[in-house]
Amino acid sequence: MLKINYSKCTGLVLSLALLLCGGKIKAQTDLAAGDLLFTGYDAQPGITASGPRFDRISFVTLKKMTLGTVLYFTDRGYKGGWFAANNNTEGSMSLTTTAVVEAGKEVVLTLTPGFYAATVDGSSIGTPVAVSPRLSMGNTGDQFFIFQKGGGDPGGVGAVMIAGLHWNVVQSGSFALITSSADWDNLNMAGHPSSTLSTTNSNIPPGLVAGQSAFFIGAHYTGSSYINYEAANFNGAGKPYADAAAIRSAVLNVANWSRVPSGNGAAVTVPTGHFTTALPVTLHSVSAKLNAGSLQLDWRTLSEANCDRFVVEASNDGRSWIALATVKSKATDGNSAVPLDYSLAVPMAGTVLAGFGIFGLLLLPTVRKRWMKVGLMIFAVCLVAACAKQEMNEEGLEKLDSANGQLYVRLAQMDKDGRTNYSETILAKK
Structure with missing residues (x-):
């Protein structure tokens, strides 16, 4: 049954007022661990001036980055603290994006001195800058991290x-492999070969998780010992990708990478070219709370592609879900490259109010001036049309009990082709 919601309409008016009053859009995109994933690197020694540049590394974005987003990169290692930077090989770089980078796109960094560049699909998104001192990716083993804030210092x-990649190999005197995916070079283990503690070494630093945001590329066995891979790239297994989870599953599987052993000299493609389409919907934030007699839900999408609608679902126990309301996508034809904000108030008791639109029409007989009547009618019609994009499930409302002051809430985003993606589950409280 289609209902008109007074709180929803009021929210529209307030949002419009905020925009008219000069509300600002935040430039910096704050990322979390795993929002970026490495897809390839080339740490081979310098190649001819006409050939591929050395020190190239690529990563795919699982969250849209707005213009002005600042990223830092370092090849310094971690063991209870960050190894000191030096003048030539261990340091940091910074990048401030000069263009929007959509979720699902692949960024390539060229860190050859004199040829610094950051591009997406061949177009520049800014120029990396050395944060004294600069970094240099080692072909004899190294690690590479992406981070934000901290003044350009990972510590x-x-x-x-945000992300970590490791291509170093540590082995014992009997050539047993010490480096592992779980904690990389395991620098804290008893009896660790002291000679291997160098600029190529690192454990996984705090904030990153093995297999989710930190990745070890593995080691090449020669028949008697292990050597590192000085270049590697993701091979595109499973593309095209429906969502961020599909990308993560494919990229973090080392079996889906092509790897070049140290000293091999084989060419490697960086970037991989397997990420050419933005992800369908980039959900930036979802918040929910229980007000007096209603559930207030607010969310923002950074981009939408082929999006049809959103369904608000709630549960008393976090297991059995009931669809409460449906909200049509605001994007034209389901596609948008700009942030879109949604706000919905779901009544948890009683009948849904008729809304300001109908209330405004009831005021018409009391208004004497013609221009005020016309204005009030136009305003009411616009609000009714906007509010009509949501549908309430009154039967579902009756099955929920919010008397204990909390409900589990999630958002289901549905594409025009029938695919459904869910947001994280939120505990809404009074």
Whole structure:
């Protein structure tokens, strides 16, 4: 049954007022661990000036990055603290994006001195800058991290680790492999070969998780010992990708990578070219709370592609879900490259109010001036049309009990082709 919601309409008016009053859009996109994943690297020694540049590394974005987003990169290692930077090989770079980077796109960094570049689909998104001192990816083993904040220092106050990649190999005197996916070079283990503690070494730093945001490329066995892979790239297994989860599952599987052993000299493609289409919908944030007699839900999408509608679902126990309301996508034909904000108030008791639109029409007889009547009618019609994009499930409402002051809530996003993606589950409280 289609209902008109007064709180929803009021929210529209307030949102419009905020925009008219000069509300600003936040430039910096704050990322979390795993929002970026590495897809390829080339740490081979310098190649001819006409050939591929050395020190190239690529990553795919699982969250849209707005213009002005600042990223930092470092090849410094971690063992209870960050190894000191030096003048030539261990340091940091910074990048401030000069273009929007959609979720599902692949960024390639060229870190050859004199040829610094950051591109997506061949177009520049900014120029990397050396944060004294600069970094240099080692072909004899190294690691590479992406982070934000901290003043460009991975150990700085407030630094947030986003992604880590490791291609070093540590082995014992009997050539037993010590490096592992679980904690990389295991620098804290008893009896660790002290000679291997160098700029090529690292454990997984705090904030990153093995197999989710930190990745070890593996080691090449020669028949008697292990050597590292100085270049590797993701082979595109399973493409095209329906969502971020599909990308993560494919990229973090080492079996889906082509790897070049140290000293091999074989060419490697960076970027991989397997990520050419933005993800369908990038959900930026979802919040929910229980007000007096209603459930207030707000969410923002950073981009939408082929999006049809959103369904608000609630549960008393977090297991059995009931669809409460359906909201049509605001995007034109389901596609949008700009942020879109949604707000919905679901009544948890009683009948849904008729809304300001109908209330405004009831006021018409009391308004004497013609221009005020016309204005009020136009305003009411616009609000009714906007509010009509949501549908309430009154039967579902009756099955839920919010008397204990909390409900589990999630958002189901549905594409025009029938695919459904769910947001994280939120506990809404009074």
